[in-house]
Amino acid sequence: MIKTIDLSKEFGNNSVLKNITTTIQPGEVVAVIGPSGSGKSTFLRCLNLLEQPSSGEIWFHDNEVANSNANKTEIRKNIGMVFQHFHLFPHMTVLENVTYAPVKVKKLKKDEAEQIAKELLAKVGLTDKESSYPNRLSGGQKQRVAIARALAMDPEAMLFDEPTSALDPEMVKEVLDVMKDLAQTGMTMVVVTHEMNFAKEVADRIMFLDEGRLMEEDKPQTFFNQPKTTRAKEFLDKVL
Amino acid sequence: MNLDFSQIVPSIPFILEGIGATLKFVSVSILFGLVLGTILALCKITNKKILKWPADIYTSIFRGTPLILQLMLIHYAIPQLTGYDIAIFLSAVLAFGLNSAAYVSEIIRAGILAVDQGQVEAAEALGVPYPAMMLSIILPQALKNILPALMNEFITLTKESALVSTIGYMDLMRRAEIVGAQLYRNFEPLLIAGIIYWIMIFILTNIGSFVERRMRQSD
Ligand SMILES: Nc1ncnc2c1ncn2[C@@H]1O[C@H](COP(=O)(O)OP(=O)(O)OP(=O)(O)O)[C@@H](O)[C@H]1O
Numbered sequence: 001m002i003k004t005i006d007l008s009k010e011f012g013n014n015s016v017l018k019n020i021t022t023t024i025q026p027g028e029v030v031a032v033i034g035p036s037g038s039g040k041s042t043f044l045r046c047l048n049l050l051e052q053p054s055s056g057e058i059w060f061h062d063n064e065v066a067n068s069n070a071n072k073t074e075i076r077k078n079i080g081m082v083f084q085h086f087h088l089f090p091h092m093t094v095l096e097n098v099t100y101a102p103v104k105v106k107k108l109k110k111d112e113a114e115q116i117a118k119e120l121l122a123k124v125g126l127t128d129k130e131s132s133y134p135n136r137l138s139g140g141q142k143q144r145v146a147i148a149r150a151l152a153m154d155p156e157a158m159l160f161d162e163p164t165s166a167l168d169p170e171m172v173k174e175v176l177d178v179m180k181d182l183a184q185t186g187m188t189m190v191v192v193t194h195e196m197n198f199a200k201e202v203a204d205r206i207m208f209l210d211e212g213r214l215m216e217e218d219k220p221q222t223f224f225n226q227p228k229t230t231r232a233k234e235f236l237d238k239v240l
Numbered sequence: 241m242n243l244d245f246s247q248i249v250p251s252i253p254f255i256l257e258g259i260g261a262t263l264k265f266v267s268v269s270i271l272f273g274l275v276l277g278t279i280l281a282l283c284k285i286t287n288k289k290i291l292k293w294p295a296d297i298y299t300s301i302f303r304g305t306p307l308i309l310q311l312m313l314i315h316y317a318i319p320q321l322t323g324y325d326i327a328i329f330l331s332a333v334l335a336f337g338l339n340s341a342a343y344v345s346e347i348i349r350a351g352i353l354a355v356d357q358g359q360v361e362a363a364e365a366l367g368v369p370y371p372a373m374m375l376s377i378i379l380p381q382a383l384k385n386i387l388p389a390l391m392n393e394f395i396t397l398t399k400e401s402a403l404v405s406t407i408g409y410m411d412l413m414r415r416a417e418i419v420g421a422q423l424y425r426n427f428e429p430l431l432i433a434g435i436i437y438w439i440m441i442f443i444l445t446n447i448g449s450f451v452e453r454r455m456r457q458s459d
Protein backbone atom coordinates (compact mmCIF):
# COMPACT_ATOMS: atom_id res chain seq x y z
CA MET A 1 0.00 0.00 0.00
CA ILE A 2 2.83 2.41 0.87
CA LYS A 3 6.16 1.83 -0.80
CA THR A 4 9.35 3.84 -0.53
CA ILE A 5 12.19 3.48 -3.00
CA ASP A 6 15.60 4.93 -2.12
CA LEU A 7 13.91 7.46 0.10
CA SER A 8 16.50 9.98 1.31
CA LYS A 9 16.33 13.16 3.29
CA GLU A 10 18.93 15.77 4.06
CA PHE A 11 18.67 18.80 6.31
CA GLY A 12 21.36 21.06 4.90
CA ASN A 13 24.29 18.70 4.65
CA ASN A 14 23.04 16.53 7.48
CA SER A 15 21.98 13.32 5.81
CA VAL A 16 19.16 11.98 7.98
CA LEU A 17 17.61 9.25 5.83
CA LYS A 18 19.68 7.18 3.45
CA ASN A 19 18.06 5.17 0.68
CA ILE A 20 15.19 3.63 2.57
CA THR A 21 13.42 1.06 0.46
CA THR A 22 10.51 -0.77 1.97
CA THR A 23 6.92 -1.77 1.36
CA ILE A 24 4.11 -1.54 3.85
CA GLN A 25 1.37 -4.02 3.07
CA PRO A 26 -2.30 -3.37 3.71
CA GLY A 27 -3.20 -4.46 7.23
CA GLU A 28 0.40 -4.69 8.28
CA VAL A 29 1.65 -3.30 11.60
CA VAL A 30 5.22 -2.07 11.33
CA ALA A 31 7.23 -1.00 14.34
CA VAL A 32 10.06 1.41 13.60
CA ILE A 33 12.77 1.31 16.22
CA GLY A 34 16.29 2.62 16.56
CA PRO A 35 18.48 4.95 18.57
CA SER A 36 17.61 8.60 19.12
CA GLY A 37 18.39 10.69 16.06
CA SER A 38 18.40 7.70 13.73
CA GLY A 39 15.71 9.26 11.53
CA LYS A 40 12.60 7.41 12.71
CA SER A 41 10.43 10.49 12.98
CA THR A 42 11.75 11.86 9.72
CA PHE A 43 10.91 8.60 7.96
CA LEU A 44 7.40 8.67 9.35
CA ARG A 45 6.90 12.32 8.46
CA CYS A 46 8.01 11.67 4.90
CA LEU A 47 5.27 9.10 4.48
CA ASN A 48 2.52 11.73 4.73
CA LEU A 49 4.72 14.43 3.22
CA LEU A 50 4.96 16.54 6.37
CA GLU A 51 8.59 16.38 5.34
CA GLN A 52 9.49 16.67 1.67
CA PRO A 53 12.00 13.91 0.80
CA SER A 54 15.25 15.07 -0.80
CA SER A 55 15.25 12.18 -3.24
CA GLY A 56 13.67 8.82 -3.85
CA GLU A 57 10.10 7.80 -4.41
CA ILE A 58 7.06 7.24 -2.27
CA TRP A 59 4.22 5.24 -3.72
CA PHE A 60 0.76 5.32 -2.25
CA HIS A 61 -1.23 2.60 -4.01
CA ASP A 62 -0.42 3.22 -7.66
CA ASN A 63 0.62 6.84 -7.38
CA GLU A 64 4.04 8.27 -6.86
CA VAL A 65 3.49 11.13 -4.42
CA ALA A 66 6.89 12.53 -3.46
CA ASN A 67 7.87 13.96 -6.82
CA SER A 68 4.62 14.52 -8.58
CA ASN A 69 2.63 17.58 -7.72
CA ALA A 70 0.20 15.16 -6.19
CA ASN A 71 -2.36 16.74 -3.96
CA LYS A 72 -0.94 16.45 -0.46
CA THR A 73 -4.42 16.79 0.96
CA GLU A 74 -5.52 13.61 -0.79
CA ILE A 75 -2.67 11.64 0.78
CA ARG A 76 -3.12 13.11 4.22
CA LYS A 77 -6.84 12.45 4.15
CA ASN A 78 -5.96 8.79 3.76
CA ILE A 79 -3.11 8.56 6.25
CA GLY A 80 -3.79 9.53 9.85
CA MET A 81 -1.05 10.66 12.18
CA VAL A 82 -0.64 10.62 15.95
CA PHE A 83 2.09 12.69 17.58
CA GLN A 84 4.15 12.25 20.69
CA HIS A 85 2.78 15.48 22.12
CA PHE A 86 -0.83 14.95 20.96
CA HIS A 87 -1.26 18.40 19.41
CA LEU A 88 -4.96 18.54 20.14
CA PHE A 89 -6.60 21.84 19.27
CA PRO A 90 -6.79 23.48 22.71
CA HIS A 91 -9.58 25.92 21.87
CA MET A 92 -11.95 23.17 20.76
CA THR A 93 -13.81 20.62 22.84
CA VAL A 94 -13.01 16.95 22.45
CA LEU A 95 -15.98 16.49 20.14
CA GLU A 96 -14.98 19.52 18.06
CA ASN A 97 -11.44 18.21 17.81
CA VAL A 98 -12.71 14.96 16.38
CA THR A 99 -15.33 16.44 14.03
CA TYR A 100 -13.36 19.41 12.73
CA ALA A 101 -11.43 17.75 9.92
CA PRO A 102 -14.22 15.45 8.70
CA VAL A 103 -16.47 18.49 8.33
CA LYS A 104 -13.84 20.86 6.93
CA VAL A 105 -11.87 18.46 4.76
CA LYS A 106 -14.22 15.62 3.89
CA LYS A 107 -17.27 17.87 3.85
CA LEU A 108 -19.32 15.57 6.03
CA LYS A 109 -22.47 17.02 7.51
CA LYS A 110 -22.05 18.11 11.09
CA ASP A 111 -24.44 15.57 12.60
CA GLU A 112 -22.93 12.81 10.48
CA ALA A 113 -19.45 13.73 11.73
CA GLU A 114 -20.71 13.88 15.31
CA GLN A 115 -22.25 10.45 14.99
CA ILE A 116 -18.91 9.04 13.82
CA ALA A 117 -17.00 10.98 16.47
CA LYS A 118 -19.20 9.65 19.23
CA GLU A 119 -18.71 6.08 18.07
CA LEU A 120 -14.95 6.58 17.98
CA LEU A 121 -14.88 8.25 21.39
CA ALA A 122 -16.82 5.31 22.74
CA LYS A 123 -14.27 2.99 21.18
CA VAL A 124 -11.38 4.77 22.93
CA GLY A 125 -13.39 4.93 26.17
CA LEU A 126 -13.99 8.68 26.36
CA THR A 127 -17.70 9.07 25.84
CA ASP A 128 -18.05 11.15 28.99
CA LYS A 129 -15.37 13.63 27.88
CA GLU A 130 -16.85 14.84 24.63
CA SER A 131 -17.58 18.35 25.83
CA SER A 132 -14.37 18.78 27.83
CA TYR A 133 -11.50 20.92 26.65
CA PRO A 134 -8.17 19.14 26.12
CA ASN A 135 -6.44 20.76 29.09
CA ARG A 136 -8.93 19.03 31.38
CA LEU A 137 -7.70 15.63 30.21
CA SER A 138 -4.84 13.45 31.36
CA GLY A 139 -2.06 12.64 28.91
CA GLY A 140 -3.46 9.21 28.20
CA GLN A 141 -6.90 10.66 27.53
CA LYS A 142 -5.43 13.32 25.25
CA GLN A 143 -3.63 10.73 23.22
CA ARG A 144 -6.78 8.64 22.89
CA VAL A 145 -8.64 11.70 21.65
CA ALA A 146 -5.80 12.30 19.19
CA ILE A 147 -6.21 8.74 17.92
CA ALA A 148 -9.97 9.23 17.57
CA ARG A 149 -9.35 12.50 15.74
CA ALA A 150 -7.11 10.78 13.22
CA LEU A 151 -9.50 7.84 12.83
CA ALA A 152 -12.42 10.16 12.20
CA MET A 153 -11.03 10.80 8.73
CA ASP A 154 -11.45 7.09 8.07
CA PRO A 155 -7.85 6.72 6.93
CA GLU A 156 -6.38 3.67 5.23
CA ALA A 157 -3.25 3.80 7.32
CA MET A 158 -2.15 5.32 10.61
CA LEU A 159 1.25 6.71 11.57
CA PHE A 160 2.26 6.90 15.23
CA ASP A 161 5.33 8.83 16.37
CA GLU A 162 6.20 7.62 19.86
CA PRO A 163 2.60 7.89 21.00
CA THR A 164 3.38 6.89 24.58
CA SER A 165 6.72 8.61 25.16
CA ALA A 166 5.23 11.73 26.70
CA LEU A 167 2.94 9.82 29.04
CA ASP A 168 3.23 9.00 32.70
CA PRO A 169 3.92 5.28 33.07
CA GLU A 170 0.48 4.46 34.42
CA MET A 171 -1.14 5.84 31.27
CA VAL A 172 0.93 4.00 28.72
CA LYS A 173 -1.21 0.89 28.84
CA GLU A 174 -4.53 2.57 28.07
CA VAL A 175 -3.07 4.03 24.89
CA LEU A 176 -1.31 0.83 23.84
CA ASP A 177 -4.54 -1.09 24.39
CA VAL A 178 -6.37 1.22 22.02
CA MET A 179 -3.61 0.69 19.48
CA LYS A 180 -3.76 -3.06 19.91
CA ASP A 181 -7.51 -3.02 19.28
CA LEU A 182 -6.91 -0.93 16.22
CA ALA A 183 -4.30 -3.37 14.94
CA GLN A 184 -6.77 -6.18 15.41
CA THR A 185 -9.31 -4.45 13.17
CA GLY A 186 -6.80 -4.75 10.35
CA MET A 187 -5.65 -1.13 10.28
CA THR A 188 -2.36 -0.58 8.51
CA MET A 189 -0.06 0.97 11.08
CA VAL A 190 3.47 2.34 11.18
CA VAL A 191 4.53 2.92 14.76
CA VAL A 192 7.71 4.56 15.95
CA THR A 193 8.10 3.27 19.46
CA HIS A 194 10.37 2.57 22.37
CA GLU A 195 7.88 0.07 23.76
CA MET A 196 9.70 -3.13 22.88
CA ASN A 197 6.99 -5.35 24.31
CA PHE A 198 4.41 -3.68 22.14
CA ALA A 199 6.67 -4.13 19.12
CA LYS A 200 7.17 -7.79 19.96
CA GLU A 201 3.51 -8.54 20.58
CA VAL A 202 1.67 -6.45 18.07
CA ALA A 203 3.98 -5.73 15.15
CA ASP A 204 4.13 -7.92 12.09
CA ARG A 205 7.48 -6.49 11.18
CA ILE A 206 10.28 -4.50 12.80
CA MET A 207 12.19 -1.83 10.92
CA PHE A 208 15.47 -1.04 12.65
CA LEU A 209 16.95 2.33 11.67
CA ASP A 210 20.43 3.44 12.56
CA GLU A 211 22.05 6.67 11.40
CA GLY A 212 19.45 7.04 8.69
CA ARG A 213 19.91 3.56 7.28
CA LEU A 214 17.40 0.76 7.33
CA MET A 215 19.78 -1.73 8.91
CA GLU A 216 17.38 -4.58 9.42
CA GLU A 217 13.79 -5.48 8.85
CA ASP A 218 12.34 -8.70 10.01
CA LYS A 219 9.60 -10.43 11.94
CA PRO A 220 9.74 -9.47 15.64
CA GLN A 221 10.59 -13.06 16.59
CA THR A 222 13.63 -13.14 14.38
CA PHE A 223 14.72 -9.60 15.04
CA PHE A 224 14.59 -9.78 18.82
CA ASN A 225 16.07 -13.27 19.08
CA GLN A 226 18.62 -13.28 16.29
CA PRO A 227 19.51 -9.72 15.27
CA LYS A 228 21.83 -9.87 12.29
CA THR A 229 23.81 -6.67 12.65
CA THR A 230 26.05 -5.65 15.54
CA ARG A 231 24.30 -2.28 15.63
CA ALA A 232 20.99 -3.99 16.30
CA LYS A 233 22.59 -6.24 18.91
CA GLU A 234 24.08 -3.25 20.69
CA PHE A 235 20.77 -1.41 20.56
CA LEU A 236 18.82 -4.36 21.92
CA ASP A 237 21.36 -4.88 24.69
CA LYS A 238 20.71 -1.34 25.80
CA VAL A 239 16.93 -1.32 25.69
CA LEU A 240 15.97 -4.83 26.77
CA MET B 241 -9.96 79.22 40.51
CA ASN B 242 -13.57 79.64 39.59
CA LEU B 243 -15.30 76.89 37.75
CA ASP B 244 -18.66 77.76 36.31
CA PHE B 245 -20.60 75.02 34.63
CA SER B 246 -23.88 76.91 34.45
CA GLN B 247 -22.87 78.68 31.26
CA ILE B 248 -21.99 75.56 29.39
CA VAL B 249 -24.99 73.51 30.39
CA PRO B 250 -26.89 74.48 27.24
CA SER B 251 -23.88 73.36 25.18
CA ILE B 252 -23.55 69.96 26.80
CA PRO B 253 -25.87 68.16 24.34
CA PHE B 254 -23.77 69.62 21.53
CA ILE B 255 -20.63 68.14 23.06
CA LEU B 256 -22.31 64.80 23.76
CA GLU B 257 -23.23 64.45 20.11
CA GLY B 258 -19.52 64.09 19.55
CA ILE B 259 -19.58 60.74 21.32
CA GLY B 260 -21.46 59.18 18.42
CA ALA B 261 -19.14 60.77 15.89
CA THR B 262 -16.05 59.59 17.74
CA LEU B 263 -17.41 56.08 18.30
CA LYS B 264 -18.48 55.74 14.70
CA PHE B 265 -15.12 56.63 13.27
CA VAL B 266 -13.13 54.78 15.93
CA SER B 267 -15.03 51.54 15.43
CA VAL B 268 -14.80 51.67 11.66
CA SER B 269 -11.08 52.42 11.93
CA ILE B 270 -10.49 49.57 14.37
CA LEU B 271 -12.32 47.14 12.12
CA PHE B 272 -10.48 48.35 9.04
CA GLY B 273 -7.15 48.15 10.86
CA LEU B 274 -7.92 44.69 12.17
CA VAL B 275 -8.80 43.24 8.78
CA LEU B 276 -5.90 44.88 6.96
CA GLY B 277 -3.55 44.12 9.84
CA THR B 278 -4.48 40.43 9.73
CA ILE B 279 -3.87 40.31 5.99
CA LEU B 280 -0.51 42.05 6.44
CA ALA B 281 0.43 39.65 9.22
CA LEU B 282 -0.37 36.67 6.99
CA CYS B 283 1.85 38.20 4.29
CA LYS B 284 4.68 38.65 6.76
CA ILE B 285 4.74 35.04 7.89
CA THR B 286 4.88 33.52 4.42
CA ASN B 287 8.24 32.78 2.89
CA LYS B 288 7.13 34.42 -0.34
CA LYS B 289 9.24 37.55 -0.66
CA ILE B 290 6.74 39.11 -3.02
CA LEU B 291 4.21 39.27 -0.17
CA LYS B 292 6.58 39.73 2.73
CA TRP B 293 8.49 42.72 1.46
CA PRO B 294 5.58 45.04 0.70
CA ALA B 295 4.06 44.20 4.08
CA ASP B 296 7.32 44.97 5.88
CA ILE B 297 7.82 48.23 4.00
CA TYR B 298 4.23 49.24 4.68
CA THR B 299 4.68 48.67 8.40
CA SER B 300 7.95 50.53 8.47
CA ILE B 301 6.43 53.61 6.82
CA PHE B 302 3.28 53.79 8.89
CA ARG B 303 5.05 53.19 12.15
CA GLY B 304 7.94 55.45 11.25
CA THR B 305 6.02 58.67 10.62
CA PRO B 306 3.69 60.73 12.80
CA LEU B 307 0.03 59.86 12.64
CA ILE B 308 -0.94 63.50 12.34
CA LEU B 309 1.27 63.80 9.28
CA GLN B 310 -0.43 60.78 7.71
CA LEU B 311 -3.80 62.30 8.49
CA MET B 312 -2.87 65.65 6.94
CA LEU B 313 -1.31 63.98 3.92
CA ILE B 314 -4.40 61.96 3.24
CA HIS B 315 -6.81 64.78 3.82
CA TYR B 316 -4.98 67.57 2.03
CA ALA B 317 -2.68 65.80 -0.41
CA ILE B 318 -5.23 63.52 -2.04
CA PRO B 319 -7.41 66.39 -3.24
CA GLN B 320 -4.32 68.22 -4.43
CA LEU B 321 -3.07 65.25 -6.41
CA THR B 322 -6.32 63.91 -7.78
CA GLY B 323 -8.58 66.88 -7.83
CA TYR B 324 -11.19 64.98 -5.85
CA ASP B 325 -12.22 66.27 -2.48
CA ILE B 326 -12.06 63.60 0.14
CA ALA B 327 -14.71 63.53 2.82
CA ILE B 328 -13.46 64.24 6.32
CA PHE B 329 -14.83 60.99 7.65
CA LEU B 330 -13.13 59.01 4.92
CA SER B 331 -9.75 60.68 5.48
CA ALA B 332 -10.04 60.04 9.17
CA VAL B 333 -10.90 56.38 8.75
CA LEU B 334 -8.21 55.89 6.13
CA ALA B 335 -5.48 57.48 8.20
CA PHE B 336 -6.37 55.74 11.43
CA GLY B 337 -7.20 52.41 9.80
CA LEU B 338 -4.03 52.30 7.72
CA ASN B 339 -1.93 53.37 10.69
CA SER B 340 -3.54 50.93 13.07
CA ALA B 341 -3.10 48.09 10.56
CA ALA B 342 0.67 48.52 10.78
CA TYR B 343 0.67 48.07 14.55
CA VAL B 344 -1.96 45.35 14.54
CA SER B 345 -0.06 43.38 11.91
CA GLU B 346 3.00 43.26 14.15
CA ILE B 347 0.94 42.13 17.12
CA ILE B 348 -0.81 39.41 15.12
CA ARG B 349 2.41 38.27 13.46
CA ALA B 350 4.02 37.75 16.85
CA GLY B 351 0.87 35.99 18.05
CA ILE B 352 0.84 33.58 15.13
CA LEU B 353 4.53 32.77 15.57
CA ALA B 354 3.93 32.02 19.24
CA VAL B 355 1.40 29.30 18.44
CA ASP B 356 2.94 25.85 18.82
CA GLN B 357 4.24 24.57 15.48
CA GLY B 358 2.67 21.23 16.42
CA GLN B 359 -0.74 22.79 15.78
CA VAL B 360 0.23 23.47 12.19
CA GLU B 361 1.47 19.91 11.78
CA ALA B 362 -1.62 18.40 13.33
CA ALA B 363 -3.78 20.41 10.95
CA GLU B 364 -1.60 19.53 7.96
CA ALA B 365 -1.62 15.86 8.87
CA LEU B 366 -5.42 15.96 8.80
CA GLY B 367 -5.35 17.49 5.34
CA VAL B 368 -6.77 20.82 6.50
CA PRO B 369 -6.12 23.43 3.79
CA TYR B 370 -4.01 26.47 4.71
CA PRO B 371 -6.76 29.11 4.82
CA ALA B 372 -8.99 26.98 7.04
CA MET B 373 -6.07 26.10 9.26
CA MET B 374 -5.20 29.78 9.72
CA LEU B 375 -8.77 30.89 10.31
CA SER B 376 -10.05 28.23 12.63
CA ILE B 377 -6.94 26.80 14.28
CA ILE B 378 -4.01 29.20 14.34
CA LEU B 379 -5.64 32.65 14.50
CA PRO B 380 -8.06 31.84 17.35
CA GLN B 381 -5.16 30.59 19.45
CA ALA B 382 -3.01 33.56 18.48
CA LEU B 383 -5.84 35.94 19.27
CA LYS B 384 -6.21 34.62 22.76
CA ASN B 385 -2.58 35.41 23.54
CA ILE B 386 -2.49 38.82 21.92
CA LEU B 387 -5.80 40.12 23.17
CA PRO B 388 -4.22 42.37 25.81
CA ALA B 389 -1.86 43.86 23.24
CA LEU B 390 -4.72 44.37 20.79
CA MET B 391 -6.85 46.03 23.46
CA ASN B 392 -3.97 48.36 24.14
CA GLU B 393 -3.82 49.28 20.49
CA PHE B 394 -7.57 49.94 20.39
CA ILE B 395 -7.34 52.12 23.48
CA THR B 396 -4.50 54.11 21.99
CA LEU B 397 -6.47 54.54 18.79
CA THR B 398 -9.52 55.75 20.69
CA LYS B 399 -7.51 58.36 22.52
CA GLU B 400 -5.50 59.44 19.51
CA SER B 401 -8.77 59.81 17.62
CA ALA B 402 -8.91 63.33 19.05
CA LEU B 403 -6.38 64.22 16.36
CA VAL B 404 -9.11 64.22 13.73
CA SER B 405 -10.37 67.47 15.18
CA THR B 406 -7.45 69.04 13.33
CA ILE B 407 -9.07 68.30 9.96
CA GLY B 408 -12.42 69.50 11.16
CA TYR B 409 -14.18 66.24 11.99
CA MET B 410 -16.91 67.06 14.50
CA ASP B 411 -15.84 64.61 17.15
CA LEU B 412 -15.88 65.01 20.90
CA MET B 413 -12.67 66.99 20.98
CA ARG B 414 -13.62 69.37 18.21
CA ARG B 415 -16.99 70.09 19.79
CA ALA B 416 -15.42 70.81 23.14
CA GLU B 417 -13.04 73.23 21.44
CA ILE B 418 -15.88 74.97 19.66
CA VAL B 419 -17.85 75.42 22.84
CA GLY B 420 -14.73 76.68 24.57
CA ALA B 421 -14.14 79.26 21.87
CA GLN B 422 -17.75 80.43 21.92
CA LEU B 423 -17.87 80.92 25.67
CA TYR B 424 -14.30 82.01 26.19
CA ARG B 425 -14.15 79.31 28.81
CA ASN B 426 -12.01 76.31 27.90
CA PHE B 427 -11.60 74.45 31.12
CA GLU B 428 -15.17 73.26 31.60
CA PRO B 429 -15.83 71.85 28.09
CA LEU B 430 -12.41 70.21 28.01
CA LEU B 431 -13.05 68.68 31.41
CA ILE B 432 -16.33 67.25 30.19
CA ALA B 433 -14.69 65.86 27.05
CA GLY B 434 -11.92 64.36 29.17
CA ILE B 435 -14.38 62.61 31.45
CA ILE B 436 -16.24 61.21 28.48
CA TYR B 437 -13.01 59.90 26.93
CA TRP B 438 -12.12 58.32 30.23
CA ILE B 439 -15.51 56.62 30.49
CA MET B 440 -15.24 55.32 26.95
CA ILE B 441 -11.80 53.84 27.63
CA PHE B 442 -13.06 52.42 30.90
CA ILE B 443 -15.87 50.61 29.09
CA LEU B 444 -13.55 49.45 26.34
CA THR B 445 -11.10 48.06 28.89
CA ASN B 446 -13.88 46.15 30.60
CA ILE B 447 -15.16 44.72 27.34
CA GLY B 448 -11.60 43.58 26.73
CA SER B 449 -11.32 41.85 30.09
CA PHE B 450 -14.70 40.22 29.56
CA VAL B 451 -13.73 38.84 26.15
CA GLU B 452 -10.42 37.69 27.57
CA ARG B 453 -12.13 35.80 30.35
CA ARG B 454 -14.54 34.20 27.89
CA MET B 455 -11.65 33.08 25.71
CA ARG B 456 -9.82 31.58 28.65
CA GLN B 457 -12.70 29.22 29.23
CA SER B 458 -10.74 26.44 27.59
CA ASP B 459 -7.93 26.84 30.12
N1 LIG C 1 13.50 20.10 10.76
C1 LIG C 1 14.78 19.68 10.95
N2 LIG C 1 15.81 20.49 10.61
C2 LIG C 1 17.09 20.08 10.77
N3 LIG C 1 17.44 18.89 11.27
C3 LIG C 1 16.47 18.04 11.62
C4 LIG C 1 15.08 18.40 11.48
N4 LIG C 1 14.34 17.37 11.91
C5 LIG C 1 15.20 16.41 12.30
N5 LIG C 1 16.49 16.80 12.12
C6 LIG C 1 17.68 16.01 12.42
O1 LIG C 1 17.54 14.77 11.81
C7 LIG C 1 18.05 13.74 12.61
C8 LIG C 1 17.04 12.65 12.79
O2 LIG C 1 15.94 13.17 13.49
P1 LIG C 1 14.65 12.33 13.83
O3 LIG C 1 13.78 13.22 14.60
O4 LIG C 1 14.10 11.75 12.58
O5 LIG C 1 15.23 11.18 14.73
P2 LIG C 1 14.46 10.13 15.62
O6 LIG C 1 14.99 8.79 15.23
O7 LIG C 1 13.01 10.33 15.51
O8 LIG C 1 14.98 10.46 17.07
P3 LIG C 1 14.18 10.44 18.47
O9 LIG C 1 14.15 9.01 18.92
O10 LIG C 1 15.02 11.27 19.36
O11 LIG C 1 12.83 11.00 18.24
C9 LIG C 1 18.50 14.38 13.91
O12 LIG C 1 19.90 14.54 13.85
C10 LIG C 1 17.81 15.72 13.89
O13 LIG C 1 18.62 16.67 14.54
Ligand SMILES: [Mg+2]
Binds near residue numbers: 040041042161162
Ligand atom coordinates in the same frame (compact mmCIF):
# COMPACT_ATOMS: atom_id res chain seq x y z
MG1 LIG D 1 11.50 11.05 16.84
